[in-house]
Amino acid sequence: MSDQIATLGQLLDGAGTQWRAFDIGRHITKLDKQQFLAIEQAQVPYPYPLAGHAWLAIQFWDAKASKEPYVWFLKFPLDEQSKLVSASRDHFADMVIQALGTEITGEKADGKLDNNPYVFTPNANKLAAFNAQVKVLLKQPASQYYEYAQLYFSAKLGFDNWQSVALQGIADFALRLDNDQNLSNLQKAWAHLPLEVLQPLSAMLEHVAIPPTLSELLLAQGQTAINNSDTIALTAALRSMSKGQAQGLCAQLVDATLNSALKSDSDVLLTIAGRCFVQLEDPERLHIFMDNCAQHQKIEALFPSIFADLVAIPTIRPHLLGLLRKEDRSEALARAIGRLFS
Template identity: 90%
Template sequence: MSDQIATLGQLLDGAGTQWRAFDIGRHITKLDKKQFLAIEQAQVPYPYPLAGHAWLAIQFWDTKASKEPYVWFLKFPLDEQSMLVSASRDHFADMVIQALGTEITGEQADGKLDNNPYVFTPNANKLAAFNAQVKVLLKQPASQYYEHAQLYFSGKVGFDNWQSVALQGIADFALRLDSDTNLSNLQKAWPHLPVEVLQPLSAMLEHVEIPTSMSKLLVDYAQTAINNSDTVAITAALRSISKGQAQGLCAQLVDTVLSSPAGQDSDVLLTIAGRCFKQLENPERLHVFMDNCAHHQQIDELFPSIFADLVAIPTIRPHLLGLLRKENRSETLARAIGRLFS
């Protein structure tokens, strides 16, 4: 039977399921089925590699049953050109068929793939954000924690009383900014939020195409944080704005941060590489960014690790390789590049 299965899409179709695929490595991004098929057939590189892998969530459900959808969280290796290593995908498909046959939904499927080497469990933030996004897509009600989160962000329970706000509630709130008065409440609340809320909230907003008004607020907020040398607030702003509708404002914020003293902080640099990576498709900004990485003093491995991370992203790779041949580089950047090949 496995001879007839060339892709995960075929496996899922053959089992009679409806399905959709998401990248969940950097941002949670729904992958178009045509795009996913092209990735599976190694016709195009994986668009969002992270640590040499494709990080996927495959959500599927039995068309005959109306139960909750099933989700596989899968991690597949990529080659040097960021193409999917099809042998790993084939191995996974074979293991599924051996364990489950074509009955991949229902009670008999529960727990059968727990020890599968390609299955992983996302961290708590990613899991909460994914659950919230799926409920929005399926037009299902949010979790039981949502209403209390709404109450918290409205300021009615006091911003210091954050201990009672569940992570899933924060995720549901962030993924439903277009509901009720959530957006206006968040904008009023933002300057008053303690770091214990700001950090998980920004880990949710990085998956949301926030509206322009919120991005404007974040640019102003980050400027104050730069003046105060508050790197925690700067990274929260960068994460929150990274997938926003106003990518020009995101670019503006990245430029402002890179030209400030905070622009050589390791957490800030790693946030830009991991979340605001689309802004690094601009060759001049990429040059400034890599120069900042080269000038970072505290962590020896920061430059090579960020280089390895970014060179795998297909839209950045040619510009980064172009930087290797660029003549007007600082001596510090030239030395850092030289060490990559020594």
């Protein structure tokens, strides 16, 4: 790698592009350029690690051309402190320079990085949500599937007629709740949505800072799901609220869940760890949550995998390590922690 190019930001700037970076591991979250530079220089840990990696989408475009932006979906390893392993980033940048030089946009760039070890393809839900979010940011029209999804959520097609509603249409609808009557229609529709729509919809809403009115409705729906022992409806509510503006309402549903009959259900625990992780920055709630993970009997690997996932998150790590030294632990939690080191 040349002395002049030490970061991806410099590579993109040197190629004359406009660019922005997103984390797409847990929620799709735009990363501030100064924050991204600090991450690249290993000055700060990566804020949202998942499975020991940073999962990034870097969108860039030639300011002089009118073509659609390019996107690199990149996966880089993190060290034990959740800091970027710069050798991997350097290796990727070297491969880009060797394959493309500084011509990283234009026809010559198409397909040149397809076999790059750091490039990955997000799953269908993540890809649809990312495409929808980018169109909103660029003030571009939604996909061709959006209007049909609007019709569906406005109850004009019948909620059982979901088969023709495209995943991209659901994503566009979820990312445009402040358009038309979308929010109002969704609130009226929620209780009537079949699972085939509820599940992909919640996979889109988990990337949206939904307004408090929708979180209030989801809190009530989640509490009903707890009373009915309906894990699918509960996890849909938790996912949909997880990035909402009213984090206090999300905390209420997490607390209600952790004190319910569903408190040791694996899907529920994995949803809280993966999506509602912000709520686990509270040491007392984290203690209760990890105790519930320890009580889970069916999947032996559940506790160690959730521990490994959460201990990598910089805002949770000190509280989780503090739990290792805490004396007033249940016997189940003490045993589960002991097995981590055996």
